[in-house]
Amino acid sequence: MSISLQRILILLLLGLAPLTSLQAQGEPGGETHPFTLPDLPYAYDALAPVIDAETMEIHHSRHHQGYVDKLNAALEEEPPEARELSLEALLEHASTLPAAVRNNAGGHWNHSFFWRSMTAPGEGGAPDRDLRRALEEAFGSLEDFRDAFETAGLDRFGSGWVWLIVEEDGDLAVTTTPNQDNPRMDVADPRGTPLLGNDLWEHAYYLNYRNARGAYLQAWWEVVDWERVSRRYAAATGR
Template identity: 55%
Template sequence: MMLLRHLCLTGLLATAALAQAKGVDAVLQQHAPYAVPALPYAADALEPAIDAATMGIHHDRHHQAYVDNLNKAIAQDPALQSQTLRALLAKADALSPALRNNAGGHYNHSLFWSVLAAPGQGGQPSVELAAAIEKQFGSMETFKEAFTKAATGVFGSGWAWLIVGADGSLQIATTPNQDNPLMPTASTRGQPILALDVWEHAYYLRYQNRRPDYLAAWWSVVNWKEVSRRFDQAS
């Protein structure tokens, strides 16, 4: 009976992971009207690292506002209505500020939700990802220190990323506002596999201006299973 329950639970987790993977990848293939993907967990699932009130406001209001404003801006330009979100990001340098900021906000948040998991549920980096991190940064601890330093150093609002570059190497990158490494304007381009939102609305209710405390807690809710999947996909 215990074995059966274990197999059923394993199957459910695998199904949930597959659905989540399809959801975040599908966002890039969306056409207008765009839509906010549902959270792959309850709003309180990331406690105590990220509180339920912050998650509710962040997902239901901030992300929704980016999508609403993106759809509104798209409606003013019929030529873009058949474009996928990936296509919009690829030519962000030619878009109006409203389109660029809101398209970026939609993708960035969609990825952010997917690379989070309840404490103790995110697993560990795959053997392949762990080896790549060790090769590029020396150790997992050195990588975490470098990533945290980059995220702490973002002036004002923006994002920190772990990306796979064109040469297959792992790189840490940061972007301002709602830009991301898929955009041609990014100083470091590549395929994002881990995203960290350092806008104040991502942490202010619990941490106020203590961004380093938010970053320290955030590591406990990283979904390494999804990050590993994205690394395999990008590689």
């Protein structure tokens, strides 16, 4: 399946829309072909011991680079106009895309978002007042939210991602997606604006944790950048 010219023209109109408030803060989505690997906002060893330097280097320089390279190559097989589409436009109309474009666009966006969700252990702060209140209203407490997030991550069969999102009605929810899908895509159920996402593919944690996904999910909270997550929540809700 390839992208029809009519669909490309429609997506171009969407893709050239003004940046969302999240993109204006440096979140992924506004860029177009040729896509490039973003620099990490920290050194490869900055997240140790939660995520070791070797895992980070392989994950970033090989796996994420692979998604970027394959996305660029897949778009080269499409009409030239397809290469003018923003990453956000590709995600929002994933159901119309060839598998190679959908999978690798998702892989590029997910990892770009993931890197920005983390910081060195002990430096991530805590949810701000508005986000904490919303988490307590949705889940009961911050601890209950963490339990729900970890349980969802454990229950996701095979590879995928676990997310905290703002749904279209403004409520918070924990959800998962398979493979490299994400809640921005029109194939997601529910859809929403991601605030936080964790990579459930084994390459994200296997060197340190082997097949103990639960131990990885529990340790990961030590590197979550709650200051950034709080800013995402404020942007997504207009607070």
